[in-house]
Each structure stands twice: as structure tokens, then as C-alpha cells.
Amino acid sequence: MRQLALWRPGSTRVLPGFGLSMGISVLFISLVLLLPITGLFGQLAGLSLAEYWAIITEGRVVASYMVTIGAAAVAALVNGVFGLLLAWVLVRYEFPGKRLLDALMDLPFALPTAVAGITLATLYASNGWMGSILEPLGFQVAYTWVGIALAMAFTSIPFVVRTVQPVLEDLPAEVDEAAMSLGATDGVAFRRVIMPHLWPALVTGTGLAFVRSLGEFGAIIFIAGNMPYETEITALMIFVKLQEYDYAAASAIASVVLFVSLALLLAINIWQGRFVRRLHGGKG
Amino acid sequence: MSLPTFSRTHFRRSLLTIALGAAVASAAVSSTAAAQERELLNSSYDIARELFSAINPEFQAWWQEEHGEEIGINQSHGGSSAQARAILQGLRADVVTFNQVTDVQVLADAGLVAEDWQEAFENNASPYYSTTAFLVRKDNPKGIESWDDLVKEDVRMVFPNPKTSGNGRYTYLAAWGFAENEFDGDEEQIQDFMRTFLRNVAVFDTGGRGATTSFIERGIGDVLISFESEVNNIRSEYGSDDYEVIVPPVSILAEFPVAVVGPNAERNGNSDLAQSYLEYLYSEEAQRLLAGFNYRVHNETVVAEFADQFPETELFEVEDVFGSWEEAMEAHFAGGALLDQLQRR
């Protein structure tokens, strides 16, 4: 304890429970999170660098990165716009059914992904409720990358809504009053006055949605069609390697997803931290 | 500040509830774990659930009659490879009833199944067999009769991904075997045929049942390719007026290998039970049940009874065309092997 306190001279640790909470946290993170991850790296250790590189850059796998990243990006962008709209409507307006709409936002988190996958595939197949309307119009959703993006967007929409919503709620009314009194139109005022406050939350939410989409399997697999080079996602490639008893290759591809996701999450956390600090600094 | 007294009792109460719940839960779990009677675990492929649900009660009754012992039978179903993998990692199945020879071989290589497992039971330890057949829509609008009809420009097929499904592998190998025969082994022509064949696939589902859903429920494709047993079951399930079964004149022999997982059966004290269970699959009663599920069987009485159900067809074995399962896997399905090359864009 004393030794730990020395790491940060100047900060006096007034509150109790440092040792206990540190103990529980470190023990838990080590046992539940880090120890199993070592299994993954144990598998990787069996590969030479060249083999590792060959596995993760194989044509079909690279194509699956493209599909996954492309669809996740589209899903995240769509969610950025849609999520912003929903957050805005939920915070700024009163209307019948608002509480219901608010509760509905968490549905994708609460609904098991396999259920979501089966349901979306049923809805958007050419004989489903949505598919039978869209397909005659020339939009094929199921079994194309649009379907993948749709499933990703469905499972990750709450991230955007739930990160933007609180920030919007905390925004003091004076902010838009000032803009409006200067005679700016709604559009200009929103862009110039509101958006600068929302950016960090919006980027964070969209980023989390993107990361979530990269790893999603259950919801997508039913609607993807899984055609090589066209609609195969990276999670499926891992699954395929598992079927072939090729744990090393499965671990190699999984490690790529893991590193990319962790790097993005770390970036988001650092960015968020910076933003919080700036905010607090600004307010004094 | 808020009301600490309220929150304290509230918190205590919830803690108590959670602790109580956990205690009850663990008691419930452990009580189910400690079962009274002997229980056999059959690890099987994922489309055999109904089949073994029908066979198990018969075997249980038979065993009761023979030995006066009540037994339980548990079933685990999944992709054949995933099932083998689970056993490698410690799933304590007593017997396996798979649809892939290679998946039993994996267990044999790991020492979990006897080296000579194929000799342990009759007919290469395959109590029943099937082949690959087509399910087409009403009146067969695309006129599909054999494998070469599938490479026509306007034909769209549905069958599971050979990478993830044993069922899909059989389809791929059957088409290859046909082409090998058709083009007299001319590698270039065979590969051209296979490339077109694979290009006509509309959806690659991960498993056989997923493919069925795509074909039936989603209305995708002109033809579904699966085991003969499966397409017949689908047809009776979804209406014999809307679909037709086509058994091509030449197709592949699909074996359904069984084996006792020795170390597990010993550990569970089920060695005798496991052996009898698999032997029972060869009995007339079991073979009749199997034929009822549209599998081809060996028992002559039953074969005669169900003669009209199974059209005569020329079945080639994997060994005839590809040497051995091992070679077929190596040359076609391994990473970067022929299947990958044929699908490359």
C-alpha cells in the first residue's frame, strides 16, 4: 500500500478500500480475462511469423476483412445519423409514446443475437414482410452485404443513442437560446452550436458500435448468405478454421480482430478521457 | 442526500435474495448432475435428432427387457466436426454416430476410439448409408436430372458450405466424382466443371438445416442438394405436392460411421451399454426405423420392405475416386487446396 502510494507523490489517498478493490479487480481481470487470452497466444506461439502472416493475409480472409469492415462502417455511419436523430427526439421533444420509444432503444442489447439473426433473416427474405416489399423495388437485403450491415446496425444502435443522450440532456438551455437570439436558422445553429458539444459522444458511440459490429457472429450468420469473397465475415472465417480443427489459424485470425478492436477501444477511452478533462477544465 | 436507511434494508434484502437464489440454484444444478440411473451419451450429427429420439426409447425398452435395468440416454447434436472437437476437448460421450468418416478418424488418431474401429462393426461400422440427392421445385421447371444439369447458366443451387459442413463436402465430392467420370479424368475439364458448379451456388449456409431453410422458407434457388434421407424428410415435412426428389443416376456413397469412445465409456462405466447400443442399430427393428427416416439400410428383410422407396442408383465410394478420405481432405478441403482455388476470384 505505502509503496503504491509512492508512485504518485503529491496525491494523498484519503479514501479507504484501495487494496481491496485493487485486489478484487486485478484478481478478476487476471483470472477471467487475461488467463484465457494466454491460451490464444499459446496457440499463436506454435506459428512462425511467416505462417502467421500467410494465414492472416490469405485472399479469402482479406476479402472477409473488407466485407466486415465495410459493412461495419456503413452500419456505424447509419447508426450515427439514426442514433443522433433518436437521441435528439428523445431528449428535446415531448410526445405520446416517448417512454415506450425510449425503452425500445435497449431492445437490441436485451434480445439474444441469435434471435435477432433468425428474425431479421425471416423479415428480409424475399418472402418475408419487409423483403416482399423491398425486393420488387430492386432492393435485395437478405444474403447481400446490405443484410450484414443491417444486422450489425440493429445490434449496435443502442451504443450511439445511449452515449449521445446524456450529453444532450446536460446541455444547458442557454446554449441554444444564445444562438437563436443571434438569429441563426435551426440548421446553422445546430451545426455551429450543438454539434461541437455532441461530437465526442457521437464519435465514441459510433466507435463502440463499429467495434461491436466487427465481432458480431450470431445475428449476422443467418442473413449473410456466406458467399466466398462476397458475403463472408471474418467471424465466419474463424468458425471455418475451428471446423477444420485448425486452432492455430483460428487464433491467428481472432488475434487480428482482437488487436484492432482493442486498439480502437483504447483510442476511444483515451479520447473520452481527454474530452472529460477538457470539459472539466473549461468549467473550472 | 438520499435516504440511507431505506437503501440499507433494500440492499440487504437484495443481497440476501441473491445469496439464497445462488444456493438454491447450485443445489438444483448438483442434484440434476447426480442422476440415479446409468446414462449413455450419444454424440451425433445435427440432423439426427429426430432419428435417435425415435430409436432411443426402443433401445431402452429392449435393454430393460434383456437386463432388467432402467437406463437413460442423452443426446448431443451438432456439426459432426464440432462434435468430434468437443469430444477431443473432454465431452464425455460414450458413443459417436457421425456422418463423416474423417471425424471418427480424428478421434482414433487421438486414441479415443480404437484404431480398427471400422472393423468393430459390420459394413465399415456404418449401420446405414445414404447418398446425395436433389430436391427441386414442383414439376422440376429447370429439368434437373443429373449433375450436368446443375452447371447450366440459369440454375441456382443451395447446399451447405463444404468448409463447415460434412453434408456440403459430400455434395462437392459427388459432383467431382461425376465430372471425373464424365471427362475421363481430364483435370482441366473437371476443374472448369467444378468452377461453374460452385458459381451457381446461391447461398452457402453453414449447415444442412440452414440450407434447407434458405431453399424452403426463403424460396432461394432451383435445387437443394443434401442427403437423400434429408431431402425425402424435407419433402414429407413441407408438402409432397410442392417439391420433387431427384436421385441422380450416379452419386456418392455417404456412410454414417459409428464407434464406441472407449476411454469415456470405461470411465462412465458404460462399456457394455455402448457396445450394445451400436449393435442394436443393426437389428431389424432399428433398421426399420432407419428406413422410415429414409436412410438406406443393410438388413435384407427391411431392404425388401422398403424397395420402392430407394431408386436404383450407381454409388461410388470416396476411396474409388479420391484414394482415401485423408487424401480427399488434403487435396480438396485444406486451406489453400482445390476448393479454395476453385472459388478464387
Add this chain to the structure above:
Amino acid sequence: MRRIGDAPSVRRLLIGAALLLSALFLLLPLVAIFAQAFSQGMAVFWANVSNTFTLHAIGLTLIIALLTIPICLVFGVALAWLVTRFSFPGRRILQTLIDIPFAVSPVVAGLIYLLLYGRNGWIGGWLDTHDIQLMFAWPGILMVTIFVTCPFVARELIPLMQAQGSREEEAAVTLGASGWTIFRRITLPNIRWALLYGIILTNARAVGEFGAVSVVSGAIRGRTNTLPLHLEQLYQDYNAVGAFASASLLALIALLTLAAKAGLEWRASRREALL
């Protein structure tokens, strides 16, 4: 006083768009689940739900959730306390580590547990020789469920506790209160609602986890089948109605979760209004 977007036309347009999109995107799938489940009438639905295997799956699923929650709760509170009340090197890394389960595809989560605790794993091998089976039994399902659900409580608490700051607790320390008293009488009342929200999310995910559980469960019907696995098997068996009946149960749990959460938020906002 006029605020941005208050013009009736803008208002109507935005609300309309939000409602329409949510209805199509979120509500329709929910409706579809129940429509499919009841497509052959109440009797068939009931027969599917009251099936022995379905009942066992429901029981197992609830037990796993019940065991997961307290574990995640203790960890989440400890971690949130640690990273929001103390400053130490590696804090940000610790906070990112807790996000690992979000970054790992559920199938991979199941795989890494299998590689470690399976018969061929270095811990699993030892366990096997001592006849302890974790994988393909309920403990394995519990372990991966804890893995995928552990971030939720912490993720709910951290932003809140960061925003609240530690002034109240520090004041209590100077008054000589013990650690446990401070936590119980000051921190807990402040974080109560976020904590419950965290529990609700944990529960929802624990009940619904599919990918990770499917790898370690062994899918023995009536033994190690959870409700999402059972649902998938029914779907595979051409029993779409049965699958959607199970799905509707899970959706029902999801709806109860949402209702509980909405109720909590309503209470919280009412309390705020009172203060």
C-alpha cells in the same frame, strides 16, 4: 424562449422520422417473433413451451444468470471504485482491459476457455486427471457467461462515479467513518440506480448469450442446453414455431428487462424532481 428545432414543422418531421424508423427497425422484428410463435395458435405454442427439454433449458438459463449476477456485481463495484476513486499508473489500461469481452467475438471467447480448460488445455488436463469436468457441463457455461457479461456493471458505474466525484466520501472520512460505512451510506445510495441498470444489462446478456456458450456447452439436450441453444436446435429441426416460441420467451425476458429499466429510470427522475 425558443430553442433549436422547436418550430412545429421541424418537430413533427423529426418525431415522425424517429418513430417510423424505430417502428421498422426495432419494433417490427419484435412483432415478428411473437407473430411466428403464435402462428399456429396458443395450444401449439403452449405445447412447445411446456416440453420437458424447453423447461430444463429455461431452468438452466435462469440459474446461470442468477449465479453470474452477484459475481459481476462484486467485480464491477470494486473496479469502478478503484478507477474512479484513486489515481494510479495503469488506470487507463485497466479500464481498457475490462473492455476485452466487447472486443472478443463470442465464439472466440468460448474457444479460449475451451483451449485452457478443455481436456487438452494445460489446466483442463490437470483437472481431467482429477476427474473434474468444467467444460461441457454447467460450470463451463457459467464461466464463459461471466466472461461476456463482466463489463456491464463496471461500464455503468464508472462514468457516473466519475461525474459524481468523491467529495462526499472524503468528507465522511474526515468525520471518521469506516470504509464499509462510507460505501453503504454514501456511495451505494448514489449509485443505486446505475447499479441496478448494470444488473439488468448483465442479466439480459447472461440469459441470451449464444456464441460463447455454444462452444463450451456440448449441447446435451436436457443437461447442458441453455434456452438460446435450444432455440437454435428447434430451428434446425424444422420446428420454426417451437424455435420462435423459445425466442418469444427470450424476447419476453428482454421486454421485462426493458420495463424494469424504464421503471427504474422513472423512479430516479421522479426522485430527482423531488429533491
